Amino acid sequence: MQIPAIPANEIERLHVLRALAILDTQAEERFDRLTRIATRMFNVPIALVSLVDxxxxxxxSCMGLQVxxxxxDISFCGHAILGNDTFVINDASKDPRFLDNPLVTAAxxxxxxxxxxxxxxxGFKVGTLCLIDSQPREFPARDIEDLDDLATMVESELAAIELATMDELTDLSNRRGFIMLTEKYLNYFSRHQLHASLVFLDLNDFKIINxxxxxxxxxxxxQTFGKALKQMGRSSDIFARLGGDEFVILLxxxxxxxxxIVTQRLCNHxxxxxxxxxxxxxxxxxxxxxxFDPQQPKSVDQLLLEGDTMMYQLKKASAALMGK
Incomplete structure (x- = not known):
């Protein structure tokens, strides 16, 4: 079995996927409608909107599959996101990349x-619209075009989510997206007694640059600062532009x-x-x-307020030392 390779832009790709705040959310009719159409249009038992984490x-969205x-490691979609075109396997039982894959040898x-x-x-490839059948079949050019049309509709729905949860300039989460993601993280940290740190960042002398x-x-x-955050961060961290020249990280x-130590590495970078x-x-x-102390958990808003206050106090003290 061939394990999917990792895309060259994996770190940025994952940050963009997380910034959508869509993982582990409830089913939505706007996506389910498209996978229902796909099963009927192509006469397949399974159609999925799959996101590669x-x-x-x-x-x-998952039509015809109970998981x-x-x-x-065993996903077909992990292979599909490595290319730009529709990835087609006519008979996985005869393909050396997949013939011993558990999804082929078992249900x-x-x-x-x-x-x-x-x-x-x-342009970040975050997943696929895919079709699955337990029978080998051909997939002619006309079918590829039809699948492309449906996939474009899925992308339109994702674009609407992007508009609501992501900062267009930097491709980071916006304030709304950050709060949605961080609420999930903090609930998890509280349940599992894990610590975390929120870093409130404000660019120095940004008005002078403008x-x-x-x-x-x-x-x-x-954009340079936003890209540096993504390059220095881990896929488990959350980055956001709150507005203007204010950013935040949840580590x-x-x-x-x-x-x-992380912020010093960011300075060096x-x-x-x-x-x-x-x-x-x-x-x-x-x-x-x-x-964030799981023994005395605070809300996202409390953490942001405390981080902002602390940042402002330190910035004011630094300016006083420099005579500004």
Missing amino acids: TNRQWFK SETSR PHIRFYAGRPIRTTH DTYGHDEGDRAL ACTREQEAH LDMIRQQLRQPYKISFSQGIVE
Whole structure:
């Protein structure tokens, strides 16, 4: 059995997937409608909207299958997101990549598979709209075109979710998306007695960048900072742009002292980027770090307020020392 390779942009891809705040949510008619249409249009017993997470593929919509997820290692969709076109397997029992796959040798006894990658508005392939049959079959060009049309509808629904939960400029979560995701995380941390740290970030002298180099360059600075957050982070962390030049990170299973180490690594990474891009300005930030204690759990709003207050106090003290 061939295990799916990992995409070159995996870290960013996973951050975009998490920012959608769609994983482990309830079934929705707007997605179920499309998988129902797919089973009828192509006369297949199974149609899925599958999202490829770190170690699993999770089904946002699942027609004809009684499970909500499977391991990514045995997934067909993990292979499908590696390409740009519809991934078709006519008979998995005769394909050396899949013939001994547990999904082929046991239920649902996959023989035919067709999966069209599902992309976000910025082109990240987060999953597939896929068709499955227990019988081998052909899939001519006309069927591929029809599946592409349905997949485009799935992408339209994802785009609506993106608009509500993601920051368009940086591809990070927006405030609403961050709160939705973090509420789930904090409930999990409370149940399992895990610590975490919230880091409230505010860019230093961002107005000067805008005034000196223009708003387009200011936008590029925000994008550079957002990309640096994703590059330095883990797939288990949550990053968001709250608005303007304010950002926030939720570091899973991280104590306050460890969070300070993470922010220092971020400073070093920004300096390296500055040298590589030969930026005429420095991107730096002030921070407020608040630890989440599962013994005395706080809400997302409480953590944000405390982080913001701490960041402001430290920024004010730093400015006083520098005589600003």
